[in-house]
Amino acid sequence: MSKKMIAVFIVLVLFVGAIVGTVRGDTTATVTIPDEANIRSGAGTTFSVIRVGHKGEKYEVVGSSKDTSGRTWYKIRVGASFGFVAGWLVTYVSATTSPAGPAVSKSVPAKAEPTVSAQSSSTRYAVVVEDGTSLRSGAGTAFARLTTMKSRTSLRILSESKDTSGKIWYKVDCSSLKIKQTSGYVASWVVKVQTVQVPGSNQATFRASSLLALWKPKLQFPTKTVDASDLRSGPSVMYDRLGVLPSGTSLLITGYSMNEQKEIWCRVTAAEKTGWVYAPLLSSWEKVPSSLVAATVGKSLTSVGPSARLVTSPFVAGTDGSLAAKGKLIVGVATDGRQVFLELSSDASSEDWIAMSEGTVVGGTDPGGAVCSLTGIELVSSNGWTGVTMHIDGDKSGLSIVRGHNPERIEVSLPRLVQSAQAGIAGVPTQQVSAVKVWASSAGFVSSIVVYLAGSGTGLKQSTSASTVQLVMTAPGSTAPSKAVFLRGELLSGSEETFSAQGATFVPLVDVANAYGLLLSWDAANQQTSLTLGDRQYVVKDGLRTLKIAQGNSHWSEEMAVAPRILSGLLYVPVTTVAHVFGLEAIADALRVYLDPIISSITLTGASASTSGSITITSACDLKVTKTADGDYSVFQLEGVSASTISGKQVLSAWATVSGKQRLNDVPPVVELRLHAPASTADVQNPGTGIYVIVLSGAVKGKIEGKKVVLDPGHGCTSSTGSFDVGAVGPFGTKESSVNLSIALKVKALLEADGASVVMTRSDDTSKDNPDLTRRAQIANGSGADLFLSIHQNATDAGPSIRGIEVSYWSDQSKVFAALVQKHLVSALGRMDRGTQKTSLYLVSHIDTMPAVLVECAFISNSEEERLLREDSFQQKAAKGIEDAIVEYFSK
Numbered sequence: 001m002s003k004k005m006i007a008v009f010i011v012l013v014l015f016v017g018a019i020v021g022t023v024r025g026d027t028t029a030t031v032t033i034p035d036e037a038n039i040r041s042g043a044g045t046t047f048s049v050i051r052v053g054h055k056g057e058k059y060e061v062v063g064s065s066k067d068t069s070g071r072t073w074y075k076i077r078v079g080a081s082f083g084f085v086a087g088w089l090v091t092y093v094s095a096t097t098s099p100a101g102p103a104v105s106k107s108v109p110a111k112a113e114p115t116v117s118a119q120s121s122s123t124r125y126a127v128v129v130e131d132g133t134s135l136r137s138g139a140g141t142a143f144a145r146l147t148t149m150k151s152r153t154s155l156r157i158l159s160e161s162k163d164t165s166g167k168i169w170y171k172v173d174c175s176s177l178k179i180k181q182t183s184g185y186v187a188s189w190v191v192k193v194q195t196v197q198v199p200g201s202n203q204a205t206f207r208a209s210s211l212l213a214l215w216k217p218k219l220q221f222p223t224k225t226v227d228a229s230d231l232r233s234g235p236s237v238m239y240d241r242l243g244v245l246p247s248g249t250s251l252l253i254t255g256y257s258m259n260e261q262k263e264i265w266c267r268v269t270a271a272e273k274t275g276w277v278y279a280p281l282l283s284s285w286e287k288v289p290s291s292l293v294a295a296t297v298g299k300s301l302t303s304v305g306p307s308a309r310l311v312t313s314p315f316v317a318g319t320d321g322s323l324a325a326k327g328k329l330i331v332g333v334a335t336d337g338r339q340v341f342l343e344l345s346s347d348a349s350s351e352d353w354i355a356m357s358e359g360t361v362v363g364g365t366d367p368g369g370a371v372c373s374l375t376g377i378e379l380v381s382s383n384g385w386t387g388v389t390m391h392i393d394g395d396k397s398g399l400s401i402v403r404g405h406n407p408e409r410i411e412v413s414l415p416r417l418v419q420s421a422q423a424g425i426a427g428v429p430t431q432q433v434s435a436v437k438v439w440a441s442s443a444g445f446v447s448s449i450v451v452y453l454a455g456s457g458t459g460l461k462q463s464t465s466a467s468t469v470q471l472v473m474t475a476p477g478s479t480a481p482s483k484a485v486f487l488r489g490e491l492l493s494g495s496e497e498t499f500s501a502q503g504a505t506f507v508p509l510v511d512v513a514n515a516y517g518l519l520l521s522w523d524a525a526n527q528q529t530s531l532t533l534g535d536r537q538y539v540v541k542d543g544l545r546t547l548k549i550a551q552g553n554s555h556w557s558e559e560m561a562v563a564p565r566i567l568s569g570l571l572y573v574p575v576t577t578v579a580h581v582f583g584l585e586a587i588a589d590a591l592r593v594y595l596d597p598i599i600s601s602i603t604l605t606g607a608s609a610s611t612s613g614s615i616t617i618t619s620a621c622d623l624k625v626t627k628t629a630d631g632d633y634s635v636f637q638l639e640g641v642s643a644s645t646i647s648g649k650q651v652l653s654a655w656a657t658v659s660g661k662q663r664l665n666d667v668p669p670v671v672e673l674r675l676h677a678p679a680s681t682a683d684v685q686n687p688g689t690g691i692y693v694i695v696l697s698g699a700v701k702g703k704i705e706g707k708k709v710v711l712d713p714g715h716g717c718t719s720s721t722g723s724f725d726v727g728a729v730g731p732f733g734t735k736e737s738s739v740n741l742s743i744a745l746k747v748k749a750l751l752e753a754d755g756a757s758v759v760m761t762r763s764d765d766t767s768k769d770n771p772d773l774t775r776r777a778q779i780a781n782g783s784g785a786d787l788f789l790s791i792h793q794n795a796t797d798a799g800p801s802i803r804g805i806e807v808s809y810w811s812d813q814s815k816v817f818a819a820l821v822q823k824h825l826v827s828a829l830g831r832m833d834r835g836t837q838k839t840s841l842y843l844v845s846h847i848d849t850m851p852a853v854l855v856e857c858a859f860i861s862n863s864e865e866e867r868l869l870r871e872d873s874f875q876q877k878a879a880k881g882i883e884d885a886i887v888e889y890f891s892k
Contacts, residue, residue, distance in 0.1 A: 031092050039078060051078065127193070128151055128153040133149045134147075135174060136169075158172060170188055175845070222251070225249045227812060229278065231273060232276045235257035255334055257332060257343075258332060305357045308360065310322050310324050331343050331345050374417055387591060392469055398414060399413075405456075407452055409452050410460065433454060434452045434454045463589070468589065505593050507575055519532075535552065543564070585642040597641050597642065599617055599618065599619050615652070616691070617673075617692045620690050622778045623690070625781070633675060636682075638673070643661055643671050683695050686782045692782065703890075708757045708783065708784065709886060712744070713760070734860060747882050749879075754887065787851055790853070800863060804831055809836060810839065825882065825885070
């Protein structure tokens with residue numbers, strides 16, 4: 001039996017086993033790490049790393065989940081706890097059944113209902129109760145204090161530990177604080193815990209199988225790998241590895257496939273080889289225009305043409321294979337942009353692919369027969385309410401939401417709504433809902449989605465967005481749930497800190513002020529609060545809808561939709577007021593409100609891409625900016641800014657277009673500017689908060705013309721204690737910050753001579769206005785640069801003889817750059833090679849728009865190396881070594 005046949009057989013056994021029950025004698029599924037992979041606390045790269053898995057390590061798989069991009073993550077057992085690892089970084093082996101267990105041979109029912117978890121989807125946050133609360137490096141007061149925190153600081157809880165006396169401490173994600181560490185510990189008795197419902201986590205109550213949407217690009221479609229990617233003989237990790245494509249490899253997409261694990265793979269041609277690559281590892285896979293194909297993994301072939309012949313794989317011609325028979329289960333689907341191929345379950349022949357033709361029918365639905373699709377259902381609940389979210393893409397004209405009786409129910413229907421198969425949610429009763437079922441015809445069209453209520457008198461609120469229909473059922477006498485509020489993707493106030501009234505969500509004004517570093521002024525006599533934002537002063541008063549505004553000598557008033565309120569000693573304001581004052585957009589669903597900055601203006605100068613021109617983008621906040629090259633175009637992506645005012649792709653001029661992607665739950669919105677100019681002639685400047693100027697100019701001559709590098713001379717700013725941070729000090733009084741700046745300026749001169757542009761996070765060694773770590777990360781992420789390098793000198797108390805060079809990095813995309821810097825510095829300086837290391841230092845872990853490394857050129861605590869660091873010639877050698885590493889990196 002071939003590997004491919006074995007893979008299909010295993011999938012069928014698993015699929016049937018999930019329906020008929022657990023088979024005795026099962027062995028657990030496992031994953032093996034081929035090289036190195038981060039193990040995270042949740043299913044997605046936004047979750048924290050709990051450990052790093054190394055080559056050859058094997059872990060037991062206890063479940064799987066999808067991240068917000070639809071990629072598969074495996075939940076694995078790590079010691080006594082659990083973690084998540086990316087499916088494309090490991091080798092997965094399914095669970096198998098021993099001969100002692102009863103055989104499972106019955107076919108999969110056409111109307112099988114998915115298994116449902118009884119767990120709710122949530123994330124816990126520790127909220128500081130008092131000012132001055134300590135964050136420590138370990139679970140106990142004996143550990144070092146990392147920093148102190150203000151009241152109402154919210155930090156996501158990663159895990160729990162006990163100190164020597166048995167008291168509970170929370171390990172929290174402190175990446176939002178201005179410290180080097182990304183996690184720390186806080187005592188459970190000095191915080192209160194808030195639980196926020198989050199969709200798509202590893203504990204999702206239910207996620208229906210998704211309708212397959214296959215892409216039909218204009219072949220051939222050029223793209224690049226975003227990381228080192230395995231080239232395999234088929235669309236799964238179960239197929240043989242043909243080779244490895246390094247990061248940045250140029251290739252052509254010639255087809256797409258969804259395998260039995262519902263993963264999208266691309267058929268590609270690269271380096272004179274043809275094979276398959278996991279789609280999310282390609283730079284352009286999300287940008288390909290899509291069209292609906294009503295054929296899905298897990299459905300059956302119900303009709304086939306009389307002359308349809310099976311072939312061994314998609315994209316090959318064949319007329320000698322056996323005739324295809326209807327009734328087979330579909331375990332994979334592929335397209336080459338012109339034709340759709342179905343992979344059928346088979347236990348005897350290697351020929352198991354069939355090209356869809358005029359006589360091919362899957363579930364009775366023809367390709368292109370649906371105008372909208374049901375791609376998933378999520379159900380979350382609390383004691384007083386239940387929320388049902390139906391993800392429906394497409395035209396919602398004709399939407400009907402009707403309440404019925406005997407039994408009590410709510411029926412949702414849409415003309416020409418299609419779903420992959422009849423599905424139902426069972427076993428998830430709440431105080432308001434007894435069941436949710438999807439009723440579909442044999443042709444795959446949904447007649448209705450029915451929410452059965454647990455009793456009469458249940459309250460109902462409904463809302464419809466571009467991609468969802470939401471119902472919130474409340475118990476008799478209760479109100480709709482309060483919502484958690486997120487500002488720029490970070491939790492601002494949990495649902496326990498907000499309240500809903502008059503159709504509005506209210507948030508404590510002090511939380512907003514703390515997020516922006518502003519002070520509130522309370523006027524007890526008039527029961528009103530004022531805050532100053534830029535050159536404007538705003539005044540709000542309890543119970544008064546009037547918002548008073550002062551700017552210079554001008555004074556005026558604006559009416560709010562709902563008046564602020566004082567509750568438990570705090571002034572609460574509606575989120576619509578927060579959005580208006582701070583230049584934000586509020587996007588809400590049944591459980592959350594997201595506040596994202598908006599672009600207030602886009603201005604353009606210049607008649608063509610061949611002449612100098614510029615585009616100025618203005619927003620209320622700093623954004624992440626990434627520049628990429630796409631043939632003769634340069635593409636700038638601004639992450640975290642609302643695209644609500646941008647409908648599709650808009651032409652700014654003959655040489656510039658702008659498009660936007662809306663926020664999707666916790667995936668931030670993105671605005672993309674596409675310029676018809678080579679990347680080497682386009683650059684982004686950040687002259688002020690939220691202001692970005694993309695400048696076009698003539699090509700610069702040099703080895704690295706058009707490249708942009710951010711240099712960070714370490715330290716040299718005011719610390720959190722108020723003192724000036726000079727870094728380490730050598731035995732003879734040499735200050736690290738001065739040496740760092742001197743080397744950085746020498747690197748800057750060398751890079752600029754080679755045609756690169758350089759952004760310095762500081763150019764002065766004494767100014768108390770120099771940016772702190774948080775601001776330096778913002779400068780880098782908003783620069784649109786290609787590389788980031790922070791220059792430091794090492795120090796230790798372990799002994800004065802310790803010496804040498806080492807480089808730190810965090811993300812895998814920075815690994816190659818770190819190795820080059822280490823290689824060239826050791827060669828240039830002739831000092832001990834201490835190697836590279838993966839660490840979570842603040843700067844390298846908080847810069848995610850480019851490769852980022854931190855270099856320790858020498859040990860300033862070593863008297864010999866301190867003497868060398870004071871020499872101009874030694875500094876110049878270090879600068880030349882760094883520049884050589886950067887030049888070689890760009891040449892690869």
